[in-house]
Amino acid sequence: MKIGFELNGKAASLEIEPRETLAEVLRARCRLTGVKLSCEAQVCGSCTVLVDGLPVSACTYLAYEIRDKRVTTIEGLADPPGRLHPLQQAFLDHFAFQCGFCTPGMILAAKSLLDENVHVSDEEIIAYMSGNLCRCTGYLGILKAIRQASAEMKATWKENRSTS
Amino acid sequence: MTTLSRFEIDQPGSVAEASQMLGHYGDQAAIYAGGTELLLAMRHRALSYKHLIDLKVIPGLNAIKARDGVIEIGAACTHRTIESSSLVREMQPVFAELESQVANIRVRATGTLGGNLCFAEPHSDPATMLLVLGATVWIESARGTREIPIEKLIAGAYANHLAPGEILTRIVVPCGKSNHRAAYMKFQIHERPTLGLGLWLETLDGGRTFTAARVAVGCVSPFPHRAPVAEALLTGSRAEVEKHLPETAALIADGADLVDDHEGSAEYKRHLVDVFLRRTFLKAVGLRISS
Amino acid sequence: MLAIGKVRFVGEPVAAVIGADQLSAQEALDKIKVEYEELVPVLDVESALAPGGVLVHGMDYIGGAFRGFDDFPGGTKNICQAVHVEWGDVDAAFASAAHIAEGEYYFPMVYAYAMEPYVAVADYDSKGQLTVYSSAQHPFMVRHDLAEIFDLPLNSVRVIVPYVGGGYGSKSYTKIEPLTAACSWKVSRPVKLQLSVEEAFLTTRSDDARVYIRTAVDDSGKLIAKQATIHLDTGAYAENSPMVCRKAANRIVGPYRFPHVRVDCLAIYTNTVPASSYRGLGAAQITFPVESQMDELAHKIGCDPQEFRLRNLAHSGESIHPGLRPIDADVPGDIRLAAETLRSNGPLALKHGRSVCCSCSDAGAHPVTLAMVHVYADGSVSVMSGSTEIGQGSHTVLAQIAAEEMGVPLGKVRLVGSDTGVTLFERSTGASRTTTLMGRAVMEACREAITQCKSMAAELLGVPAGEFTEERGGIRHGKDWLSWPEIIERYFQMEGCGIIGRAYLRRAGALKAVPVFWEIGVVGVEIALDEETGKISLDTLVTVGDVGLAIHPAMTESQDLGAATMGLGIGLFEELIYEGQQLMNGTLLEYRVPRFSDLARRVELKLVENHDGVGPYGAKGGGEGCVNPIGACLANALYQAAGVRIRRLPLTPERVWKALQEQKSQAPASQRKPPAAPKTDVTKTTA
Structure with missing residues (x-):
């Protein structure tokens, strides 16, 4: 079947089979290999992508579901001129990854969290992010990175409000 | 890495049409909604269908x-x-x-x-x-x-x-009412809960006595169980109810068909029912839980 | 590659299907029907060692995994490897001891869960060139095995390892590469094999360990003797367990002075998933019993556990193993630092417990490491390293070293990663060796390039090299300053030119003594116990990285926290569970690893930098040590919190609850209290 959707801000359309998962389509057809496959059971979060702003496990989510929806992968986060998203920069600043396999999913889950509520407490970060696993870092760097991005996004938010 | 076998997705216009599709395909078809569990089972070849009938496209079912x-x-x-x-x-x-x-x-x-x-x-x-x-x-x-x-x-x-x-x-x-007291608590070590306990109480005097009660426990056995015999002990004065919580918990556990599995032994689950009945009760009546 | 005639564990590959795409391969696979004749399996070490029992192999194996071993065990009786360590007169020492503690401990089978499962792409071309892209940690060992299996010269096997999604030891040695290569040979096309996590669960695990250990002290509280028997369940194939066996036997001595030691360690075959390297390599398995028993013995003689440790720890420069390198770390200082940090939490709350434990590992593995740097006329530098970048940050650290030596900004240095067709030989990426050995090799390679530049400069300037001085990034001759790139360009009179510097490290000189360095793990924890459910949560975690010099402090700390977090998983909930020959919890839905919510309330990551390693600038390795002590820390802290001693990991809520129940049923009400507060320090109780 043919589906139309928005991929990282651009209109896209693809001929898909109903059995194809979003991860398969994004990795093999769209060459967006930032979508990582690990547990394939919706536990680890490494295949997290955003569909209409909400995180889904692309490993167990049919590509069929993205019809007429917005899909965001890690490749779509930085501004076109190469300016990193505040979360990407914060992950670098706090060494919030080692092998990096969980990182795209972590950043996208965190983006969804902060887009929904930028005034987020440590408890809220921990509760929301507990569905994304990292085997390398022990999570502290990731927590610090999300805190930093939250502070920066809050500042931008205030700035935008005062100038509008 | 495992991939899903081939299937078709059918888009019914109404519940009646979906039902007809189910009748038409028989056990070749399943209702497909979120797919979080269905697709997992299909990937593991635990379930196999040629047709998935997408419930989400039927107007009104997500309201x-x-x-x-x-x-x-x-x-x-x-x-x-x-x-x-x-x-x-x-x-x-x-x-x-x-x-x-x-x-x-x-x-x-x-x-x-x-x-x-x-x-x-x-x-x-x-x-x-x-x-x-x-x-x-x-x-x-x-x-x-x-x-x-x-x-x-x-x-x-x-x-x-x-x-x-x-x-x-x-x-x-x-809907909840101001004279209802309800709470749900769970104990979780693994990806899925070891125990979930739900409690609902009705009071006509601001929580001093309870006139009706319902309690159920899940995850500790193949399916969640309500415990009508235990519910009788959850009505009466609050002091009486609190005093009888251990007996109430024992009755809930007796009726729950507790099983030994990797989440824990039946004996441990019986104990957890006791701990979490008290904690859930305190949460329902609005007290801080001391552990 | 594939089981022939006999399947020795559930999960052993029996057939391979090659398809044009994943779906067609899978559909073909679904059509294969395998008929098995069921044999009597050997499922635990007791039945494996029982006289007259079934033999898993029944023949001697001399395979790749035994490389470096002089002593073959003789593969009968299901013994894969036996290691004996002994010095002094252990029997006499125990006979004269003032106090003895003894006990049996169990460390579970665990799975490393590197998030990227095993993956390989093989291309066996018509000219007899085999190229394999793999997630392997040790590309040169994989090359060796592929060359042997396919009877190819080393120059016809090229193993390339791009960035790897975690390993923690589980990607050591050869895994799926030979099968992938055989498939490519069969179809004369590139073939990719990508395992799922569930298949990875059935590929490698850690050895579990049953450890009997007894420790003796004299009447002044000095350790005099240790005796231990270690039984490792190695699974169906040797993998790297012979080395785990060797290291567990060595590492059980700990950083303590023992005049008398006797250790017997057996790696034992069973019909389960083969065990291999896992972060700590045998050290996590034995540190749990060693450091639990240190606390037990301290309590027995009425001494504070920390004081007891400090009294018996080897100091820097002292020897703990006859014939091995003396201790190159300040373990007593590390312990004090962890204890002080914990103590700043203030008085211990009710149902809380604290503990500081340590481990000491002969690390670095066999030092053969070769490196090469390209220094280009445009001022950029390439470092050619056969060390795999697996998340430990070696590409960053090696680049830092090259930038420092060549006097160029970090941004001018690029790493060329593991590619046996391009990068020089590196024995392995493991045993925490990369900073120490590859770091030193890169440093020496840079120095060699500089030496070449200097003789070029001497020729260009027409003066002896002694007449100019080296200054960061180049030389000064009178008022003139020439950078290394300038010298190279002027020497060759050619743009775009470059030279190479190289270094060959082997077991000689500063690297003659083994181990390359002692890797120290020091961890402190404070736990909170929910007595009703038995659930332990981590209040405070302190790690101490005694690393000589942290070339990249933030990444060093992050390695320590990562290692401690893995240890926490084993300490609290991770265990592979077998029922019969079936692994029952081989999915992430059932096998629980640490998650965000397990993060301690307070985390303190300390670094100790005494420049006492043989690596560059006095650095030495880290990143594994902190996995080892956690299990004992948790068990000791639990003892302080509730007075129960558990000698089996993980400390699941149910296991803790049962121990508390047993304690209640045994002790009369008046005795139900935690152990008395010792006079000093970490174990101070105010309850």
């Missing part, structure tokens, strides 16, 4: 509405929709809170309440609480519609009482 003291939740509503619904948060906050703690954010964003109840995974949260809230479900088919209490839907682990061609279309949850 949440209030009517005559109840909340009607469309079967295709995701956990996420329910947890963030201002209607549910206002009218039955304990259920909104439960929904906000189901699995992880990705499962909540895709998994539906209807799918959750029909799939009947033994370590699932919502059914346990719906039992004590007195929820009912609408079952529709080409033959018509029936409304049954949630008890009548639950058949066992991964089993429900839907007849061939029948589709769960909405879940009806009575």
Whole structure:
């Protein structure tokens, strides 16, 4: 079947089979290999992508579901001129990854969290992010990175409000 | 890496059409909503279907509405929709809170309440609480519609009482009232809870005595159990109820068909029922839980 | 590659299907019907060692995994490897001891869960060139095995390892590469094999360990003797367990002075998933019993556990193993630092417990490490390293070293990663060796390039090299300053030119003594116990990285926290569970690893930098040590919190609850209290 959707801000359309998962389509057809496959059971979060702003496990989510929806992968986060998203920069600043396999999913889950509520407490970060696993870092760097991005996004938010 | 086998997706225009499709394909077809559990089972070849009938495309099944003291939740509503619904948060906050703690954010964003109840995974949260809230479900088919209490839907682990061609279309949850006290707590070590305990109490005097009670325990056995014999001990003066909590817990455990599994021995689960009945009671009546 | 005739564990590959795409391969696979004749399996070490029992192999194996071993065990009786360590007169020492503690401990089978499962792409071309892209940690060992299996010269096997999604030891040695290569040979096309996590669960695990250990002290509280028997369940194939066996036997001595030691360690075959390297390599398995028993013995003689440790720890420069390198770390200082940090939490709350434990590992593995740097006329530098970048940050650290030596900004240095067709030989990426050995090799390679530049400069300037001085990034001759790139360009009179510097490290000189360095793990924890459910949560975690010099402090700390977090998983909930020959919890739905919510309330990551390693600038390795002590820390802290001693990991809520129940049923009400508060320090109780 043919589906139309928005991929990282651009209109896209693809001929898909109903059995194809979003991860398969994004990795093999769209060459967006930032979508990582690990547990394939919706536990680890490494295949997290955003569909209409909400995180889904692309490993167990049919590509069929993205019809007429917005899909965001890690490749779509930085501004076109190469300016990193505040979360990407914060992950670098706090060494919030080692092998990096969980990182795209972590950043996208965190983006969804902060887009929904930028005034987020440590408890809220921990509760929301507990569905994304990292085997390398022990999570502290990731927590610090999300805190930093939250502070920066809050500042931008205030700035935008005062100038509008 | 494993991949799904080939299948078709069918898009019915109405529940009646979906029911006809089910009748037409027989066991070659399954209702597909969020797919969080169905697709996992299909990937593992535990289930195999040639047709998935997409419930989400049927208009109206993802709505949440209030009517005559109840909340009607469309079967295709995701956990996420329910947890963030201002209607549910206002009218039955304990259920909104439960929904906000189901699995992880990705499962909540895709998994539906209807799918959750029909799939009947033994370590699932919502059914346990719906039992004590007195929820009912609408079952529709080409033959018509029936409304049954949630008890009548639950058949066992991964089993429900839907007849061939029948589709769960909405879940009806009575609204909370100011003289209700309700809470749900779970104990979780692994990915899925080891125990979930739901409690609902009615009081006419601000919490000094309880005139009605419902309690259910889930995850400790193949399917969630309400414990009517124990509920009798949960009515009366608060002091009496508190005094009898250990006996009440024992009755709940007796009726729950506790099983030994990797989540824990039946003996340990019996103990957890005792601990969590007290904690849930204290949470329901609004006290801080000391551990 | 594939089981022939006999399947020795559930999960052993029996057939391979090659398809044009994943779906067609899978559909073909679904059509294969395998008929098995069921044999009597050997499922635990007791039945494996029982006289007259079934033999898993029944023949001697001399395979790749035994490389470096002189002593073959003789593969009968299901013994894969036996290691004996002994010095002094252990029997006499125990006979004269003032106090003895003894006990049996169990460390579970665990799975490393690197998030990227095993993956390989093989291309066996018509000219007899085999190219394999793999997630392997040790590309040169994989090359060796592929060359042997396919009878190819080393120059016809090229193993390339791009960035790897975690390993923690589980990607050591050869895994799926030979099968992938054989498939490519069969179809004369590139073939990709990508395992799922569930298949990875059935590929490698850690050895579990049953450890009997007894420790003796004299009447002044000085350790005099240790005796231990270690039984490792190695699974169906040797993998790297012979080395785990060797290291567990060495490492059980700990950083303590023992005049008398006797250790017997057996790696034992069973019909389960083969065990291999896992972060700590045998050290986590034995540190749990060693450091639990240190506390037990301290309590027995009425001494504070920390004081007891400090009294018996080897100081820097002292020898703990006859013939091995003396201790190159300040373990007593590390312990004090961890204890002080914990103590700043203030008085211990009710149902809380604290503990500081340590481990000491002969690390670095066999030092053969070759490196090469390209220094280009445009001022950029390439470092050619056969060390795999697996998340430990070696590409960053090696680049830092090259930038420092060549006097160029970090941004001018690029790493060329593991590619046996391009990068020089590196024995392995493991045993925490990369900073120490590859770091030193890169440093020496840079120095060699500089030496070449200097003689070029001497020729260009027409003066002896002694007449100019080296200054960061180049030389000064009178008023003139020439950078290394300038010298290279002027020497060759050619743009775009470059030179190479190289270094060959082997077991000689500063690297003659083994181990390359002692890797120290020091961890402190404070736990909170929910007595009703038995659930332990981590209140405070302190790690101490005694690393000589942290070339990249933030990454060093992050390695320590990562290692401690893995240890926490084993300490609290991770365990592979077998029922019969079936692994029952081989999915992430059932096998629980640490998650965000397990993060301690307070985390303190300390670094100790005494420049006492043989690596560059006095650095030495880290990143594994902190996995080892956690299990004992948790068990000791639990003892302080509730007075129960559990000698089996993980400390699941149910296991703790049962121990508490047993304690209640045994002790009369008046005795139900935690152990008395010792006089000093970490174990101070105010309850």
